[in-house]
Amino acid sequence: MNMRRMLFIVIPALFILNNAVSFFIFQSGRTVQQSYNMMLDRVLLYKQIDEQTQRNLSAINVYLMDRSSSSLELYKERNEELKELQLNLSRQEAVDSTEFNIRGFRHLLSTFISQEQSILNSLKSTAPLAYAPSYAEAEKTAVFIQEEAYQLIDLELSYYQPLYKKILVQTDMMNHWGIAVFILNTVISVLLAYWISLRITRPIQELTRTAEQISDGNLQVRPPQISARNEFRVLSEAFRQMQHNLLLLIEKEKEGLEKDRLVKELELEVLQNQINPHFLFNSLNMLSKLALLEGAEQTSDLTVSMSNLLRYNLRKLDRPVTLREEVEHAQEYFFIQQARFRERIQFEVDIDEAALDVLVPVLTLQPILENGFVHGIEGMEQGAVVKLAISCKPDEIWVAISDNGAGMSEEVRKSLLDLDTDRAPAEGEETAGKGHSTGLGTRNVFKRLELFYNKKDMIDIESEPGKGTTVIIRIPATGKEGRHVSLTDRG
Structure with missing residues (x-):
């Protein structure tokens, strides 16, 4: 009973x-x-x-x-x-x-x-x-x-x-x-x-002693055996199952730590075999000077832009940067893309200088611009326009990245804004491993922004098939005091 x-x-x-x-x-x-x-x-x-x-x-x-x-x-x-x-x-x-x-x-x-x-x-x-x-x-x-x-x-x-x-x-x-x-x-x-008090307090005291021993690290202690079919028997069985699960979890954690140690060793070996980034930057700078001496000024500029782009992308992702640095990085990225597409694309900027001192997560603008190039205007033969607009609003700073490309369906638009659900990427979203320079998906950029500012509903997307896309980011004016976060959500 x-x-x-x-x-x-x-x-x-x-x-x-x-x-x-x-x-x-x-x-x-x-x-x-x-x-x-x-x-x-x-x-x-x-x-x-x-x-x-x-x-x-x-x-x-x-x-x-x-x-x-x-x-x-x-x-x-x-x-x-x-x-x-x-x-x-x-x-x-x-x-x-x-x-x-x-x-x-x-x-x-x-x-x-x-x-x-x-x-x-x-x-x-x-x-x-x-x-x-x-x-x-x-x-x-x-x-x-x-x-x-x-x-x-x-x-x-x-x-x-x-x-x-x-x-x-x-x-x-x-x-x-x-x-x-x-x-x-x-x-x-x-x-x-x-x-009745004995039937209540005695099992509680026994369960309390068991819980104290488990909290002290003694996972081999056995929970009390309660013969009566009441709530305390259920609680005792739950204790026993929890103890069993803890032991299994500890074993799995040990296995995971061992695997992590082996992975770290393998990563270290791989890193030892990779090209030293400083050697790569110095080589790009040397190529830039050589191209300038040979009269290939455009090649020299592209080499400098590529060096700056590579240096910026190798920065630590848990360090914030100013919006001004992000804009300069985006311009370097567009300069390289314009060398590829030439007269087929046009880059327009409308920037309020008073808004550029706010802190933002590193690599915020480039993945969105890259998504616009890959999925919006890459197939256009002429007349492609990408625009970056930054303006000050009451208590907010608005960053709008727009293109006049292919646009997206409502389903894809909603899937990009749905940051609380883990799912497979929808069509129109870039993922890591598809040849993109950053490896950071658009949804991941949005999620990093929410984690950085600890605020929901910062992103809005306006798009229709065949009518282009506009991504609007509403940054709080207090972004100058943005906090450092560990950004582990990478594509």
Whole structure:
């Protein structure tokens, strides 16, 4: 049984037991209270009827003396109150010992009301004291009502006295039972709480000790064996599986480190066999001077541009450069491309000098320009235009690289902007190993920009098939304080 199910059973059971005891005690007290209320209602009713008969006699006596309309109204009000009490008396259920007396009491009350009516009727007679006999009879009846009321009160108290004693005995017994059940319930609750706490804390302590030993590097420790089928058994098995996975991961990491060591050794051997970059730069410079001496100025300029381009591309990619350096590098790259395409292409620049001091990742512009040449204008025989525009906007610097070449489909455009998904390159994206000079794909350039500035949605591409392409880069104005990042995402 898991811990949740056990708690759902134990806690409601204790709650129901407490409520049952409370209900029985409450019900016993309620029974006593109802009995008291019934008796008191009848006793008070008898007393009210007695008092009301006396008030009625007083009111009719006042009316007989002054015969005023106000006295008559007062009598009628008293008479209505007495009839209301008579109606309440008829609704009362009499106990066995008072049934006969109640019946006589009702007859007396009806007689008294009839006698009052007789008094009023006798006033219509011309005889001056015609009401006197009826009034005397009414006074006698009122005395009988008073005596009968006291007798009924005594009978009620006598009838309920043994019943009350019995109820009090039962109530006292229920109180004792309630105390016993409360003590028993408390003991059971404490024992259950202790038992449940052991079932919870003991596995946690064992798992904690295991976790501490694993954190100290002891991966050979065995997690506790928990026989109960609950959450802690699942956690223990998860610990065991995690420990097994850690051991496998360590073995794989060791194998990976060994492979990396061998790869580093092979790379070192390869680098030792490669041409020294300084020797290559010096050779290009010598060729440039030789071409200049021989009068081949264009060849000399191309050789210098190629030397500068190669030197720039061999820079460390985790060091930022200014946008001005990127622009100069892009112009060197375009100079070489223009020597290849000649009059077929035209390079236009529109640059705000105030925007060129911002820091950007190295090799940001050239891969985008190269992508425009390879996939945009390379197949055009004439009229090809590539434009680089840099302008200052509020809080941003906009770099736009556009061409009037083949453009791209919407699918390719979206795939270039989707930097959060690893996938195969779409058509129109350059990748490493296809003869491009940098080996850095356009998507990788975009991703490096996001990593460098720690900002999303910096790139926008406007393109349609046959209508050219424009890549817009929105660089934050705080780019002058750009941070160094390790740029491992290379094509």
